Amino acid sequence: MTVAPEIHETSPQKLLAPVLSAFWDEPRSWTLETYLRHDGYKGLRKALAMSPDDVIAYVKDSGLRGRGGAGFPTGMKWQFIPQGDGKPHYLVVNADESEPGTCKDIPLLFANPHSLVEGMIIACWAIRSERAFIYLRGETVPVLRRLHEAVREAYAAGYLGRDILGSGLDLDITVHAGAGAYICGEETALLDSLEGRRGQPRLRPPFPAVEGLYACPTVVNNVESIASVPAILNRGKDWFRSMGSEKSPGFTLYSLSGHVAGPGQYEAPLGITLRQLLAMSGGMRPGHRLKFWTPGGSSTPILTDEHLDVPLDYEGVGAAGSMLGTKALQCFDETTCVVRAVTRWSEFYAHESCGKCTPCREGTYWLVQLLRDIEAGRGRMSDLDKIDDIADTLNGKSFCALGDGAAAPVFSSFQHFRAEYEEHIRGRGCPFDPAKSTVWADQSHPEVHA
Structure with a gap:
């Protein structure tokens, strides 16, 4: 267990x-x-x-x-x-x-x-x-x-x-x-x-x-x-200034959600860690462990259980390779498919793109198509390079930061969980059972997990 x-x-x-x-x-x-x-x-x-x-x-x-x-x-x-x-x-x-x-x-x-x-x-x-x-x-x-x-x-x-x-x-x-x-x-x-x-x-x-x-x-x-x-x-x-750190002083609101025992708002000094917040909230849901999490919403690069003790301030999270963002701590346990999560986030950005600039309008659309193929078992290894190339075109080259936000979960998930993408491709489908996860279990589209 x-x-x-x-x-x-x-x-x-x-x-x-x-x-x-x-x-x-x-x-x-x-x-x-x-x-x-x-x-x-x-x-x-x-x-x-x-x-x-x-x-x-x-x-x-x-x-x-x-x-x-x-x-x-x-x-x-x-x-x-x-x-x-x-x-x-x-x-x-x-x-x-x-x-x-x-x-x-x-x-x-x-x-x-x-x-x-x-x-x-x-x-x-x-x-x-x-x-x-x-x-x-x-x-x-x-x-x-x-x-x-x-x-x-x-x-x-x-x-x-x-x-x-x-x-x-x-x-x-x-x-x-x-x-x-x-x-x-x-x-x-x-x-x-x-x-x-x-x-x-x-x-x-x-x-x-x-x-x-x-x-x-x-x-x-x-x-x-x-x-x-x-x-x-x-x-x-x-x-x-007596709270927080030297460069990130004061108090702030942290939004804790996902596979945690006690989701909600936690107002604490900047620099608190996710480990400490989980201690106050009852930890992950019983019988499960942390797999990955976002420090500031879906537009910030994801972190893993190796980053539990990263200070949640601007400098600490930045040094860990992500951004503090809005301090939206979404926590996912081992039942969550990373590919599915990134696909859902990408679908959101494709839907919300205003269409003003070509990199974002076209890039978010094609990210969704390729990720859906991988999740449904139709992907090829060459798709991973295409996804990486599209994300690179989005990052820093879009008219606004929406493109950067769409690229962040892709880059970070490749960094920490590329093997999971490859497993989807070799196994011709998602190895995770959506019925065992409480996050984004879309039973209305079972073909996604076929």
Whole structure:
């Protein structure tokens, strides 16, 4: 019988850092009343007592890095906005969470939307903006309703509108529901969609900080990035830097899913390991062991059980050959067919490609055809070289990062599990029984596993 990897016992109280998720389990956690009981809008009052430039410097000194995937320093992003240019400045919050395996921003907005609203007001004070937008994934209707209610409560309490708290800041926030396109998670495609055009990536330069929404200077930040700002202003940058590592300080939300005993959101300092998270979540499902996992969603190179002790921060995961991304930890046990998993991911990217550039439009399509053939027992050894060549054409040569994301699981699965691809080809089919796996067991298409 297979067993879960050995995990050292560690006290969860010493590892978890509930800040954004501190009161998610309280009744009516999403209301302004509950938020105010937990130091709500105190960070805003401190920020408004500072000059906008000082707020930018403070956030920059805290070391907060973007939580949407790239990890770019948030304060530095704000600093790029030109001042005295006579143009309107905009803040756009990217809540179009759609990376496979990622589920942190949506629960955050559902349980604690005022943390985002407060963070947006602070950010707009810093970049001298009077108009902000939240671009939300349109399918999440319950979250949309709570966001609208949170914005309404903020207006009623004087945190939005004219002359906020006597500071002279005027600010309006618009909540916009997208139409469900993965490509609109790319910041320039999001801006095109917000302007009413088809969501497709823009050529850069110019970058959004110079010409973004309506050709004006624009900051585009992830939900978790902005929602982390109020706690930094309220509790201090030194408090924030006391968690995490030197180059990746602070707390963050990890999404743990897949063949684990306790899937869910785990808020912890950057640098925690998957071994420690599994210890808190009950490990892999009973009787099974970890085979491979993604550190930041399906667009990040997969890792194996050899990487259980890799620090889950930007530098640690990068040194292991992957990317921290959105911190979507999808864990798969030994019953999972790697070829099937990569095929399903590739099908997703082929479906979500906007078609603007040839490498992505054609490359993702042909990846799916070749992978399906291998999975169904129709593949040839020469197909592996074709797949590798197509992935190389996608990687770094597409108009946006979707091509890189589509290539990542292919390259990494070849690196760690090429023998499994070859076994499919020699054995004329998949050796794994889909009935024994709880992930992507598609019984409606049994011919895939023929």
